[in-house]
Amino acid sequence: MEAFASTAQVTAPPPAPPIPSAAPPPYTMKESVAEMDARLVICDPDAPPVSGAGVTGIFAPESPPSRQIRDLSYLVFGICIVIFVVVQGFLVVAIFRGIRARRVASRPDSEASAEPVQIYGSIPIEIAWTVIPSIIVFVLTMVTIRTLRDIDITTPPENSMEVVAIGHQWWWEFRYPGPDGEVITANEMHVPVGRPIWLRLESADVIHSFWVPRLAGKMDLIPGHTNYTWFSADRKGIFLGQCAEYCGTQHAHMLIRVYADEPAEFETWLDHQRKPAVVDASVDAGRRVFAEYACLNCHTIDGLSDGMFGPNLTHLASRDTIGSGFIPLDRDNLRAWIDDPNQLKPGCNMPSLKLDPPELDAVTDYLMTLH
Amino acid sequence: MTIGSGHSSLAPLPGPSPRGRFWELVMQWAISVDHKKLAMMYIGAGLIFFLVGGIEAAFMRLQLAQAGNNVVDPATFNQLFTMHGTTMVFLVGMPILLGFGNYLIPLMVGARDMAFPRLNAFGFWLFIFGGLLLYFSYVGADGLYGAGTAPDVGWFAYAPLTSRTFSRGNSTDYWILGILVSGFGSMTTAINFIATILCMRCPGMKLMRMPMIAWMMLVVAFLVLVAIPILTAAQSMLLLDRTLGAHFFDPETQGSAILWQHLFWFFGHPEVYILILPAFGFVSEIMPTFSRKVIFGYPLMVAATVGIGFISLGVWAHHMFVVGLGPVLDSFFGATTFLISVPTGIKIFNWLGTMWGGRLQFTTPMLFVTGFVAMFVIGGLTGIMLATVPLDWQLSDSYFVVGHFHYVLFGGTVFGIFGALFYWFPKATGRLLDERLGKWTFWLLFIGFTLTFMPMHVSGALGMPRRIYTYEVDRGWEIWNLISSIGVPVQMAGVAIFLWNVVRSLRKGEVAGDDPWDAWTLEWSTSSPPPEWNFDRIPTCTSARPLWDRKHPEDPDAHYE
Numbered sequence: 068m069e070a071f072a073s074t075a076q077v078t079a080p081p082p083a084p085p086i087p088s089a090a091p092p093p094y095t096m097k098e099s100v101a102e103m104d105a106r107l108v109i110c111d112p113d114a115p116p117v118s119g120a121g122v123t124g125i126f127a128p129e130s131p132p133s134r135q136i137r138d139l140s141y142l143v144f145g146i147c148i149v150i151f152v153v154v155q156g157f158l159v160v161a162i163f164r165g166i167r168a169r170r171v172a173s174r175p176d177s178e179a180s181a182e183p184v185q186i187y188g189s190i191p192i193e194i195a196w197t198v199i200p201s202i203i204v205f206v207l208t209m210v211t212i213r214t215l216r217d218i219d220i221t222t223p224p225e226n227s228m229e230v231v232a233i234g235h236q237w238w239w240e241f242r243y244p245g246p247d248g249e250v251i252t253a254n255e256m257h258v259p260v261g262r263p264i265w266l267r268l269e270s271a272d273v274i275h276s277f278w279v280p281r282l283a284g285k286m287d288l289i290p291g292h293t294n295y296t297w298f299s300a301d302r303k304g305i306f307l308g309q310c311a312e313y314c315g316t317q318h319a320h321m322l323i324r325v326y327a328d329e330p331a332e333f334e335t336w337l338d339h340q341r342k343p344a345v346v347d348a349s350v351d352a353g354r355r356v357f358a359e360y361a362c363l364n365c366h367t368i369d370g371l372s373d374g375m376f377g378p379n380l381t382h383l384a385s386r387d388t389i390g391s392g393f394i395p396l397d398r399d400n401l402r403a404w405i406d407d408p409n410q411l412k413p414g415c416n417m418p419s420l421k422l423d424p425p426e427l428d429a430v431t432d433y434l435m436t437l438h
Numbered sequence: 439m440t441i442g443s444g445h446s447s448l449a450p451l452p453g454p455s456p457r458g459r460f461w462e463l464v465m466q467w468a469i470s471v472d473h474k475k476l477a478m479m480y481i482g483a484g485l486i487f488f489l490v491g492g493i494e495a496a497f498m499r500l501q502l503a504q505a506g507n508n509v510v511d512p513a514t515f516n517q518l519f520t521m522h523g524t525t526m527v528f529l530v531g532m533p534i535l536l537g538f539g540n541y542l543i544p545l546m547v548g549a550r551d552m553a554f555p556r557l558n559a560f561g562f563w564l565f566i567f568g569g570l571l572l573y574f575s576y577v578g579a580d581g582l583y584g585a586g587t588a589p590d591v592g593w594f595a596y597a598p599l600t601s602r603t604f605s606r607g608n609s610t611d612y613w614i615l616g617i618l619v620s621g622f623g624s625m626t627t628a629i630n631f632i633a634t635i636l637c638m639r640c641p642g643m644k645l646m647r648m649p650m651i652a653w654m655m656l657v658v659a660f661l662v663l664v665a666i667p668i669l670t671a672a673q674s675m676l677l678l679d680r681t682l683g684a685h686f687f688d689p690e691t692q693g694s695a696i697l698w699q700h701l702f703w704f705f706g707h708p709e710v711y712i713l714i715l716p717a718f719g720f721v722s723e724i725m726p727t728f729s730r731k732v733i734f735g736y737p738l739m740v741a742a743t744v745g746i747g748f749i750s751l752g753v754w755a756h757h758m759f760v761v762g763l764g765p766v767l768d769s770f771f772g773a774t775t776f777l778i779s780v781p782t783g784i785k786i787f788n789w790l791g792t793m794w795g796g797r798l799q800f801t802t803p804m805l806f807v808t809g810f811v812a813m814f815v816i817g818g819l820t821g822i823m824l825a826t827v828p829l830d831w832q833l834s835d836s837y838f839v840v841g842h843f844h845y846v847l848f849g850g851t852v853f854g855i856f857g858a859l860f861y862w863f864p865k866a867t868g869r870l871l872d873e874r875l876g877k878w879t880f881w882l883l884f885i886g887f888t889l890t891f892m893p894m895h896v897s898g899a900l901g902m903p904r905r906i907y908t909y910e911v912d913r914g915w916e917i918w919n920l921i922s923s924i925g926v927p928v929q930m931a932g933v934a935i936f937l938w939n940v941v942r943s944l945r946k947g948e949v950a951g952d953d954p955w956d957a958w959t960l961e962w963s964t965s966s967p968p969p970e971w972n973f974d975r976i977p978t979c980t981s982a983r984p985l986w987d988r989k990h991p992e993d994p995d996a997h998y999e
Contacts, residue, residue, distance in 0.1 A: 105441065121901060121915075122913055123866060123913050124899060125832040125900075126915065130606045135828065136829055140826075140832075144823065144824050150815075151815065151819055154786065156813065158808070162808065163800060164795070165793055165795075165797060166800070168795070168797045169797035172797050180995070183730050183731055183797050186733055187734070187735075187998050188737070189791075190739065192791070195778065196783065196787040207822065207825075211769070211773075212769045214828045215765050218828060219827070221764065225538075270501060272599050272603075273597070283831075284828060285831055285834065287760050287761050287762060289762070290690075291690075291695060292691075292762070294761075307901075308901070309906075311836065312760075313516075313599070313905040315604060316513055318905060318907075320908065321907035371956035393910065403478075432653040
């Protein structure tokens with residue numbers, strides 16, 4: 068919890084230092100990946116203290132589908148534990164009885180026969196241990212189907228809001244369709260508390276899987292096949308997850324952050340995201356760098372470029388993270404990222420454009436203004 | 439050229455030089471069509487691949503011991519788990535189990551060899567060359583440009599990650615061809631098993647008198663014949679996609695990424711039973727011998743085996759609950775998956791029934807098969823949890839699944855294999871493995887195995903996906919991963935002791951004699967090691983336990999049939 072102190076750093080990055088004129092020393096990370104992670108996890112001030120169930124644990128549900136799964140799991144785990152105790156109990160008893168029987172039979176004064184009694188089988192017993200498991204299996208099937216009927220739904224729940232999640236190697240695109248125009252953002256998904264989210268799942272390349280364990284079970288994003296899943300956050304907070312279907316080199320760094328906001332906050336956020344990108348004359352140099360180099364081929368900044376291959380950057384600076392959720396967004400990290408993304412996320416698809424240090428600083432400063 | 443004339447006039451040939459003797463030995467094995475030699479080569483090659491796959495796993499555990507570790511880079515890590523999975527399934531599990539089938543089937547049914555000995559050798563060499571082809575990708579998969587381009591698409595190689603677009607270079611082609619080639623080997627072996635079991639049983643050995651292993655191998659052979667061609671077809675389609683621009687699995691051109699999953703798992707789930715049924719067979723032979731009791735409920739055991747074989751062909755989509763099949767298919771495949779636990783449960787209960795009232799002798803093989811039962815129960819129960827579709831949505835593709843299938847395939851199959859190695863080593867070599875070292879192997883493997891795989895259930899339930907090369911801190915995963923990694927050296931010690939045991943026992947192990955365990959199946963009636971022709975005189979069989987009948991003429995099994 069000590070990392071609470073650094074919360075402010077994440078949400079309000081320090082003001083950008085002036086552009087150095089000479090080449091700066093080679094970039095060195097100020098903190099280890101582990102330290103950055105710690106900052107990221109704890110930057111959810113609304114989270115109740117992390118219990119043993121963990122920030123991504125399936126036993127700490129915060130949404131109806133995950134809660135129903137948890138409740139079902141108690142029943143299934145219960146049945147399995149009973150079977151486990153019974154079977155292993157019989158095994159242990161059989162072992163000790165069998166060892167003793169052997170010891171008794173091998174005493175010199177033993178009158179036991181050379182071999183124990185041979186039992187070839189018993190029809191009633193065998194029927195019993197066929198029928199009883201069949202009954203258990205029938206019960207399990209029925210409770211599974213009952214839960215499935217509630218959560219494996221093919222039509223949107225009442226009063227739900229549709230959001231589109233598109234998987235890319237190795238980041239997430241989120242789209243909020245609406246009559247006032249579509250809002251497109253990346254990696255950090257904002258949702259209103261208490262309203263069911265009907266999440267449309269698509270993929271731009273290979274198969275990914277959307278998994279935020281505390282909100283819902285996972286569901287695959289498959290190219291050429293649209294899936295849906297749904298959840299409804301119970302409380303304000305940040306819910307973490309990540310891609311759960313192996314999707315290539317950086318599968319491990321395809322993290323999801325779901326921000327559940329109060330409905331009013333959410334509307335404010337959505338309105339803000341709908342606005343065009345900030346144009347700040349003081350960072351014109353950086354804007355030019357962005358527009359003149361290959362950046363614009365892949366990234367959209369409303370009013371400047373419309374590349375679709377990488378994340379939409381129109382409101383980049385309103386996010387907490389870069390690199391699909393594993394690096395906190397601040398000026399140093401962003402500069403290091405642009406300089407050579409493969410240093411931080413080896414194998415990722417964004418190339419280093421080999422910018423000169425002044426260009427690098429300029430474009431970093433520009434991007435940091437895109438609130 | 440004259441043949442047979444003038445030899446006597448030549449000076450006697452000098453004896454073969456040491457080098458000559460070496461090549462003579464190599465040729466003796468390389469051109470052998472003897473099922474026992476082929477079996478030992480299968481098992482030996484499988485054990486070598488087992489060490490390779492184990493080392494790959496050790497590197498993965500080293501990388502995951504801490505969050506943010508940097509032992510291997512992400513690309514290498516992805517190659518490691520791909521090669522580990524592919525190796526353990528296709529180059530360790532299959533060949534060792536088929537190897538045991540090869541060794542035991544003719545001896546157990548009282549035949550002189552397999553039905554088609556040369557086909558048998560052909561199958562073995564296909565397996566070897568398939569395996570070498572797969573591993574040659576480390577050298578050749580990028581042409582002349584460099585090494586280290588082993589396949590990195592995961593052992594189930596989901597489309598479209600395997601397409602030319604996302605998998606450049608030739609590593610995926612090596613994966614396809616290596617498995618394709620060794621798959622043909624498995625098919626020929628399956629044909630051989632079926633022909634041998636159905637046509638070459640000795641007089642008196644009715645189907646319902648066969649040792650359980652023969653039954654298991656018969657079902658396995660049919661499963662191989664049904665499942666492997668599907669994989670071969672799917673891989674051929676993928677090869678066409680990659681090399682000739684076909685579009686079977688390419689969603690951009692109306693191909694289907696889900697089709698690959700259906701085809702792969704239609705192979706993949708029977709494959710799981712191909713890997714576990716022979717181990718069931720080992721347990722069903724070893725447990726009665728060391729309980730000194732006949733197997734409990736033989737007919738039901740046979741019925742359960744055949745039942746598992748059939749049901750296993752109808753459960754494949756339980757690997758695909760997160761694909762979005764819809765509630766109807768989800769329910770159906772959940773139900774069939776639950777259903778398969780009934781015949782599997784019957785087997786476990788019948789083994790308990792066999793032990794119950796017996797006089798147990800805890801030799802190393804008995805330790806391993808008892809460990810098998812205890813561990814397999816856990817793997818089976820976590821399987822029931824995963825069959826619960828909604829729960830699978832949480833646990834699928836998480837470390838929970840990794841824990842689950844290692845309980846089945848390591849706690850199950852590998853423990854069964856070790857039990858079988860200790861049990862039949864004296865038959866194959868004439869010498870017993872050392873019992874004291876054997877018990878060390880068991881306990882180290884048991885403890886190491888539990889340390890490594892039990893915590894995976896926890897990290898999975900805490901939200902850790904599988905196949906990630908590193909993970910974030912503060913999610914409660916570190917301690918469980920650390921424990922998992924600590925288990926690795928313990929297991930390695932167990933395996934090292936086993937290897938030492940083999941080397942030592944081959945030279946100065948206790949001489950076994952024909953029937954060291956006082957067992958009841960036909961292989962123990964011939965010498966150890968058996969002659970090339972197995973039996974001087976083809977035996978006859980009066981019941982499911984022919985040697986019991988010979989040892990107890992006053993109370994033969996035949997009375998109870």
